[in-house]
Amino acid sequence: MNRTEDKDVRRNARRWSERLRSLTAGIAASVLLTSTLVAAGFAFPMAAQAAPGDPFSAASPVVFIAQGTPSQLQRAETTGSGEFAFTPEGAPGPVSYNAIGYRPADGYLYGMVNGGATAALPLGSLVRVGQDGVVTRVGTQIYTHPATGSTRFFAGAFNPTNGLYYISDSTPNTTVRAINVTTGAIVQTFTMNFPPDVQDFTFANGYAWGATATGGIRRFDFAAGTYTTYPAIIPPGANVEFDEDERTVSSARFSIPPEGLGKGQWLTSRGEIRATACESREP
Numbered sequence: 001m002n003r004t005e006d007k008d009v010r011r012n013a014r015r016w017s018e019r020l021r022s023l024t025a026g027i028a029a030s031v032l033l034t035s036t037l038v039a040a041g042f043a044f045p046m047a048a049q050a051a052p053g054d055p056f057s058a059a060s061p062v063v064f065i066a067q068g069t070p071s072q073l074q075r076a077e078t079t080g081s082g083e084f085a086f087t088p089e090g091a092p093g094p095v096s097y098n099a100i101g102y103r104p105a106d107g108y109l110y111g112m113v114n115g116g117a118t119a120a121l122p123l124g125s126l127v128r129v130g131q132d133g134v135v136t137r138v139g140t141q142i143y144t145h146p147a148t149g150s151t152r153f154f155a156g157a158f159n160p161t162n163g164l165y166y167i168s169d170s171t172p173n174t175t176v177r178a179i180n181v182t183t184g185a186i187v188q189t190f191t192m193n194f195p196p197d198v199q200d201f202t203f204a205n206g207y208a209w210g211a212t213a214t215g216g217i218r219r220f221d222f223a224a225g226t227y228t229t230y231p232a233i234i235p236p237g238a239n240v241e242f243d244e245d246e247r248t249v250s251s252a253r254f255s256i257p258p259e260g261l262g263k264g265q266w267l268t269s270r271g272e273i274r275a276t277a278c279e280s281r282e283p
Helices: 003-023
Strands: 032-039 062-067 073-075 096-103 109-115 126-129 135-137 155-158 165-168 174-180 184-193 201-204 207-211 219-220 226-230 240-242 251-255
Touching: 062 096, 096 126, 096 165, 155 201, 165 201, 184 219
Parallel strands: 096 155
Antiparallel strands: 032 062, 032 251, 062 073, 096 109, 109 126, 126 135, 155 165, 165 174, 174 184, 201 207, 207 219, 207 240, 219 226, 240 251
């Protein structure tokens, strides 16, 4: 990459960081495992009356987060005044799951069991999550990292190019799996040169993109088993991924007060509530 391209990457990433502060109440280091913004406009069959376990409606944008042991799914939608707050989506699930990703083709969330396992939902199993947080196992496969035997996967996203669900982990695991969630079959397995070490990622422009705990943007070429890191772009402790339109947050780690945020309020990277206007600056 030449200097001009590197400057463009940094400029765009800084713009994304500023947009996040104003559009999604900012970023802060936190214990939230993952969140996914579901964009409206996707089309898939919906029941006349939604029932527990049904797919989620794509009628309006919504943020989902799963946290706790066992996992409690929560959702947040903006109101007419622009305010929002997270509310529980049903009761806590029977297990803990992570690496959640939203699949536009059917309106469900998918994730990997990573704690509180049961005979029906063992560690490393693939689950589908529907309305009211209803958890259903997909297939009978136990997904592992071949080199370590670990069943831990905490980053996941759907690739819009092929519709597959990609999952990864951090040190010492280097495996990335691509799964067909209709059958549970592993379609592709990639071995990275180094552990991915991002909390989550999203796909855009032929690559997967994530953020490191120290504020770097990491671009993955799974087929080649390599990645490129652009350091010191996002405030340390933040973890944000954007969709290709550069406006939609696909995944993020952030801390929202239980009472939510008022209109125009946002969080700093330290979790402080601010109401002053954000300003985007060129590097």
